[in-house]
Amino acid sequence: MENLLCLRNAFGGWLEKMNVVPKSPVVRMKLAFGRLYSKMFSDGKAAGVAISFDDAHVDEWYCLKDLFGRYGARVTFFVSNFDLLPGESIEKLKMLRDDGHEIAFHGLRHLSAGKFVQEHSLDEYLETEIFPGIDAMNKAGFSPMTFSYPYGVRAPHIDAALLKYFRHVRGVACTDNKRRLTDIGQIYCGHEGRLVFAAGIDNVYGNSVEEIRAAMKKALEKGKTLLLFAHRTSSEPGDYCTPVARIESVLEYASGIGLKFYTIKDI
Numbered sequence: 001m002e003n004l005l006c007l008r009n010a011f012g013g014w015l016e017k018m019n020v021v022p023k024s025p026v027v028r029m030k031l032a033f034g035r036l037y038s039k040m041f042s043d044g045k046a047a048g049v050a051i052s053f054d055d056a057h058v059d060e061w062y063c064l065k066d067l068f069g070r071y072g073a074r075v076t077f078f079v080s081n082f083d084l085l086p087g088e089s090i091e092k093l094k095m096l097r098d099d100g101h102e103i104a105f106h107g108l109r110h111l112s113a114g115k116f117v118q119e120h121s122l123d124e125y126l127e128t129e130i131f132p133g134i135d136a137m138n139k140a141g142f143s144p145m146t147f148s149y150p151y152g153v154r155a156p157h158i159d160a161a162l163l164k165y166f167r168h169v170r171g172v173a174c175t176d177n178k179r180r181l182t183d184i185g186q187i188y189c190g191h192e193g194r195l196v197f198a199a200g201i202d203n204v205y206g207n208s209v210e211e212i213r214a215a216m217k218k219a220l221e222k223g224k225t226l227l228l229f230a231h232r233t234s235s236e237p238g239d240y241c242t243p244v245a246r247i248e249s250v251l252e253y254a255s256g257i258g259l260k261f262y263t264i265k266d267i
């Protein structure tokens, strides 16, 4: 079943990729110039892209292990409901970690932090959603260093509380008809802040491959790291799915223009 899933994703990805990856000499020349530009103007930490994946789609994520390896990509998996994962999924997460990916935390029960804190209290949120989740991961041999907010719902006092336990916390920045990826300054991280924001690349967010490429080019030119996130990694239709072909396009373009791949803990 799982091999079928991998095969289907790989085949779907290959088909879609044929239409979206530029191969012309002019594009190759531009990419080479980008690499040179990055080396000349980046301010200490190299310009990069930090891609993260949320929730608990471990089987689909694991299918991309070889794809990530092919581009030397390091990514971050923010896992929720960790204590409910079968042993096989835990082993897959360990293998992804062995490849250099970050296994991070997305809440024990994927609660909306803002809503829960409003209805209960900050202390109760930490006791219910955060500490037991960290414990479950610790018991399985993981030490999560970063956290992403389920639904992106956050508030400054919750950030402050969580930053006592995590190196970085990640929120969400949304595009709309007027603000596209290249307009949102928050998603270009200069490596100085511990509260960071990512833009979604799932189908529901409506960001085209061309726009994502333009955003990566902007990160390169500004010497910053672009933060992107997704959920399911499947070529099936679905709001919270990112087709494998789109992921490969991002990896190929980032690698081609010389962006460094960052995990969230390393940005």
Ligand SMILES: [Zn+2]
Pocket: 054, 055, 080, 106, 110, 149, 150, 151
């Ligand atoms: Zn989530």
